Amino acid sequence: MDCFHYPLDTETLLRKKRKLRRELLARNPHPLHKKIAILGGSTTNEVADQLGLFLLQYGIEAEFYQSEYAQYWQDAMFGTPELDDFHPDVIYIHTNWRNLTALPTTADSEAAIDAMLDEQYAHFETMWQALEQKFACPVIQNNFDRPNFRLMGNRDIWDPHGRSNFISRLNQKFYAYAASHEHFYINDIDYLSADYGLTAWGDAFFWHMYKYAICLDAIPSLANSVANIIKSLYGRNKKALVLDLDNTLWGGIVGDDGVDGLAIGPEVPEGQVYAEFQSYCKALKSIGVILAVDSKNDEANALAGLNHPDGVLRPDDFVAIKANWDPKDLNLKAIASELNLGADSFVFADDNPAERAIVAAQVPGVAVPALDGAENYIKTLDHGGYFEVTALSKEDLKKTELYHQNAERAKAQAAFADYGQYLDSLEMTATIKGFEPLYIQRIAQLTNKSNQFNLTTLRCSEDDIRAMAGDKNDLCLCGKLVDKFGDNGIVTVVAGRQQGDVLDLTLWLMSCRVLKRGMEDAMMDTVVAEAAARGVKTIVGHYYPTAKNAMVREFYAQYDFTKTAEDADGNTEWTLDVAAYTPKHPHMKIER
Numbered sequence: 001m002d003c004f005h006y007p008l009d010t011e012t013l014l015r016k017k018r019k020l021r022r023e024l025l026a027r028n029p030h031p032l033h034k035k036i037a038i039l040g041g042s043t044t045n046e047v048a049d050q051l052g053l054f055l056l057q058y059g060i061e062a063e064f065y066q067s068e069y070a071q072y073w074q075d076a077m078f079g080t081p082e083l084d085d086f087h088p089d090v091i092y093i094h095t096n097w098r099n100l101t102a103l104p105t106t107a108d109s110e111a112a113i114d115a116m117l118d119e120q121y122a123h124f125e126t127m128w129q130a131l132e133q134k135f136a137c138p139v140i141q142n143n144f145d146r147p148n149f150r151l152m153g154n155r156d157i158w159d160p161h162g163r164s165n166f167i168s169r170l171n172q173k174f175y176a177y178a179a180s181h182e183h184f185y186i187n188d189i190d191y192l193s194a195d196y197g198l199t200a201w202g203d204a205f206f207w208h209m210y211k212y213a214i215c216l217d218a219i220p221s222l223a224n225s226v227a228n229i230i231k232s233l234y235g236r237n238k239k240a241l242v243l244d245l246d247n248t249l250w251g252g253i254v255g256d257d258g259v260d261g262l263a264i265g266p267e268v269p270e271g272q273v274y275a276e277f278q279s280y281c282k283a284l285k286s287i288g289v290i291l292a293v294d295s296k297n298d299e300a301n302a303l304a305g306l307n308h309p310d311g312v313l314r315p316d317d318f319v320a321i322k323a324n325w326d327p328k329d330l331n332l333k334a335i336a337s338e339l340n341l342g343a344d345s346f347v348f349a350d351d352n353p354a355e356r357a358i359v360a361a362q363v364p365g366v367a368v369p370a371l372d373g374a375e376n377y378i379k380t381l382d383h384g385g386y387f388e389v390t391a392l393s394k395e396d397l398k399k400t401e402l403y404h405q406n407a408e409r410a411k412a413q414a415a416f417a418d419y420g421q422y423l424d425s426l427e428m429t430a431t432i433k434g435f436e437p438l439y440i441q442r443i444a445q446l447t448n449k450s451n452q453f454n455l456t457t458l459r460c461s462e463d464d465i466r467a468m469a470g471d472k473n474d475l476c477l478c479g480k481l482v483d484k485f486g487d488n489g490i491v492t493v494v495a496g497r498q499q500g501d502v503l504d505l506t507l508w509l510m511s512c513r514v515l516k517r518g519m520e521d522a523m524m525d526t527v528v529a530e531a532a533a534r535g536v537k538t539i540v541g542h543y544y545p546t547a548k549n550a551m552v553r554e555f556y557a558q559y560d561f562t563k564t565a566e567d568a569d570g571n572t573e574w575t576l577d578v579a580a581y582t583p584k585h586p587h588m589k590i591e592r
Helices: 010-015 019-029 047-059 072-078 083-086 110-135 153-157 165-178 190-195 202-212 217-232 269-287 299-306 328-339 353-362 374-383 399-414 419-425 439-451 462-470 518-533
Strands: 032-040 059-068 092-095 139-142 184-187 242-244 290-296 318-324 346-349 428-434 474-483 484-501 504-510 538-543 562-566 572-577 589-591
Touching: 010 047, 010 217, 010 290, 019 047, 019 217, 019 399, 032 047, 032 072, 047 059, 047 217, 047 518, 059 328, 072 092, 072 110, 083 269, 110 165, 139 153, 139 217, 139 538, 153 165, 165 184, 165 419, 190 217, 202 399, 242 269, 269 374, 269 439, 290 328, 318 328, 318 399, 328 346, 328 353, 346 353, 346 538, 399 484, 419 504, 428 518, 439 484, 439 504, 439 562, 462 474, 474 518, 484 518, 484 562, 504 518, 504 562, 518 538
Parallel strands: 032 059, 032 092, 092 139, 139 184, 242 290, 242 346, 290 318, 428 589, 504 538
Antiparallel strands: 428 474, 474 484, 484 504, 538 572, 562 572
């Protein structure tokens, strides 16, 4: 559905939204269900409709609560029976500059303007704190766009009496609050309005006629932005960017033009464009995006191009390089298999529309943006919102290094005929601990990202994880794995609730990058030992099927659990007699 990719097909999104919704539900019959409260300072019906479409595209079916027109503050502060019963998973506060109750004039003193600024900010901060106390869920708040007029012209942005200056200062206060409060996010309509075109964005006709804060055609762009934040919260981000080489990372064809004939670097304008795009791709690594190459080329030519003296990217920047004459869709599937990632984790960037069409048709789930002109490559990927950042962990910062270490492990495995000997050669140490404060962010992130090795797909916020850790009835464990090639970080999480002599496991997940190395055995040995020490006699496990987690359908059977229930949807329940459990003793040292 190209209408969801940048540039957005606004006409289709607005005019055919019912048809699009049906098609999206048919394509993903088992979406993640979330309740979203929209507290609006303007009319929000179309905002909700468009947001619902964009979320469905990411596999999230939203149920909406909408405040009455301009009642956002009253609903937040005093509540309504409908909102209280709704129990939102996410709250989106859709306000704009027209919702400010005071703006400075040239007659105001600077002290009076400062007091006005503090009063306007307090209006919002009080509301945010009330929502946090009552609902304890993520809150998304618009910052402020600007009026599409400047009373003082250019002076408006720096003079304290200017509206532009006042709004800019108020936005800075919002950002400081976001920086110091978890689960509070800014939807940057200041940027969106500038990118869209402020005059068109703030067309007063739509305010006076319909009480829409922005023009109708801009609402899909707004909805896309909010949807990007929400899908990131629930682990729907893309993880990898797969790049073509010729006329994508450089101008020219390395096999025909030679390395010296490539357009890359400062000597020619075309080369500067490609160098800037390479810099953008390299910067994506700093937010945890992994890079790979999928190119029809001789490998030697591809590597020579990547070592061009004026290039920015080098071979080591990529976790996989497929430079051959195989079909690109097969190469992409091979990359996905090697990295243990689903196809829907990838964005494929190629200048050739025929190659893009083949990959899109043969690899369902991969995002294939239309790259049109090298000068637009950055804008196309950036505006696509594929890699929205709502949290950034230490593991994200070294993601490429972690995958390179996995490649070294694969090479080492090839030298051993016996798999057990290979595992011993890794010199692995598993450290299994409770939910310590240092690891809270990573644990929450894993619950929202891990999809394949995830038995219940329970999604948790950092506050949820803290609540589990602080409850004496909850058994909470996370596992870190280190070997001779490096530190994998926190890779597995287990949580369960004890009731008498029964432990009910509500969460069990593991990062796929440590599959088949015995970490699940180490965790099961530890879970059973910890349960026995707490007087538990029976452990109950659950498997809830999704489109991605079939690999763990029989997970509990491997540990001699007995299947005790199964419903029509494939949800299963398993039980284990703790006294009868036989430890697995995996090929690693275990520290508890």
